Amino acid sequence: MLEITDLTRRFGDVTAVDGVSFDVRDGILTGFVGGNGAGKTTTMRMVMGVLGIDAGEVRWGGRPVTAADQRRFGYMPEERGLYPKQRVVDQLVYLGQLKGMDAAGARRAAEEHLERFGLAERSRDRLQELSLGNQQRVQVVAALLHRPKALVLDEPFSGLDPTAVDSMADLLREHASTGVPVLFSSHQLDLVERLCDRLVILSRGRVVASGDADELRSRGPVRYRLALDRDAGWVREVRGIHVVDVDGPTALVEVVDDGAEQVVLREAAARGGVREFSPVRPALSDIYREVAA
Numbered sequence: 349m350l351e352i353t354d355l356t357r358r359f360g361d362v363t364a365v366d367g368v369s370f371d372v373r374d375g376i377l378t379g380f381v382g383g384n385g386a387g388k389t390t391t392m393r394m395v396m397g398v399l400g401i402d403a404g405e406v407r408w409g410g411r412p413v414t415a416a417d418q419r420r421f422g423y424m425p426e427e428r429g430l431y432p433k434q435r436v437v438d439q440l441v442y443l444g445q446l447k448g449m450d451a452a453g454a455r456r457a458a459e460e461h462l463e464r465f466g467l468a469e470r471s472r473d474r475l476q477e478l479s480l481g482n483q484q485r486v487q488v489v490a491a492l493l494h495r496p497k498a499l500v501l502d503e504p505f506s507g508l509d510p511t512a513v514d515s516m517a518d519l520l521r522e523h524a525s526t527g528v529p530v531l532f533s534s535h536q537l538d539l540v541e542r543l544c545d546r547l548v549i550l551s552r553g554r555v556v557a558s559g560d561a562d563e564l565r566s567r568g569p570v571r572y573r574l575a576l577d578r579d580a581g582w583v584r585e586v587r588g589i590h591v592v593d594v595d596g597p598t599a600l601v602e603v604v605d606d607g608a609e610q611v612v613l614r615e616a617a618a619r620g621g622v623r624e625f626s627p628v629r630p631a632l633s634d635i636y637r638e639v640a641a
């Protein structure tokens with residue numbers, strides 16, 4: 349497990365990362381979400397040891413992380429950093445060797461992963477001849493090649509088409525299922541919600557929420573959908589609720605005072621013609637907007 353405690357980094361007057369704490373647990377995917385400039389990249393760089401830490405610490409396996417540990421992690425940096433003119437497979441073999449693999453083992457692993465991503469036929473191409481999405485896949489292969497002990501990926505899904513997103517997600521899940529902690533950043537909340545076991549939401553350098561999707565949703569407002577066979581405008585008169593929307597015979601209401609939904613239900617039943625009265629789980633995007641506001 350990677351434990352990130354009170355991590356802080358300043359650039360001049362800007363505190364890019366401000367006392368950030370969260371765990372990246374073994375065997376699951378943790379999504380790191382936040383808007384532009386929230387501090388995701390800076391946090392990941394500190395975890396990987398490519399940027400100094402002003403305060404706080406990163407622990408691995410219960411003790412402070414070392415440079416030797418970080419070499420055994422897989423990292424996909426924001427600045428992708430592969431060589432455009434070098435052939436795909438040669439560059440993967442080279443990177444594998446830098447990570448301590450022998451040439452034959454690195455070649456085998458590279459070919460296996462390229463095959464997996466449908467890139468086997470491109471392995472002799474120069475990187476710059478590939479589409480941006482395929483270059484991205486090669487970049488992820490580079491991070492995975494040496495069977496890393498932990499994976500830290502900065503925006504691995506950006507620019508990928510839906511099929512590539514699915515194959516990338518399968519690959520990450522497969523690695524996670526071998527007990528590896530996986531942390532990846534993304535702007536795409538819907539994607540993170542679909543793929544992740546846990547989410548960490550960052551805003552202006554601070555963690556504003558973390559947990560699994562259900563836990564986060566349960567912090568959101570409780571809403572009910574009401575559908576009648578006649579106009580639902582009367583809900584506006586009910587106390588203890590906030591009316592989010594009324595559209596003819598349907599209404600969406602938010603419970604402000606505990607139990608106020610029962611008042612709505614009783615009133616609806618008394619008026620007759622209730623077709624539906626059901627709780628609505630808030631979308632994670634609503635929670636995100638609320639906590640990141």
Ligand SMILES: Nc1ncnc2c1ncn2[C@@H]1O[C@H](COP(=O)(O)OP(=O)(O)OP(=O)(O)O)[C@@H](O)[C@H]1O
Binds near residue numbers: 364384388389391
């Ligand atoms: N090397 C640097 N020098 C000065 N300021 C920096 C540096 N790196 C990051 N920052 C600032 O730190 C803050 C956090 O940036 P960071 O890149 O970590 O955010 P992010 O969440 O990864 O954003 P994005 O999703 O846009 O990549 C921003 O205000 C950014 O301008």
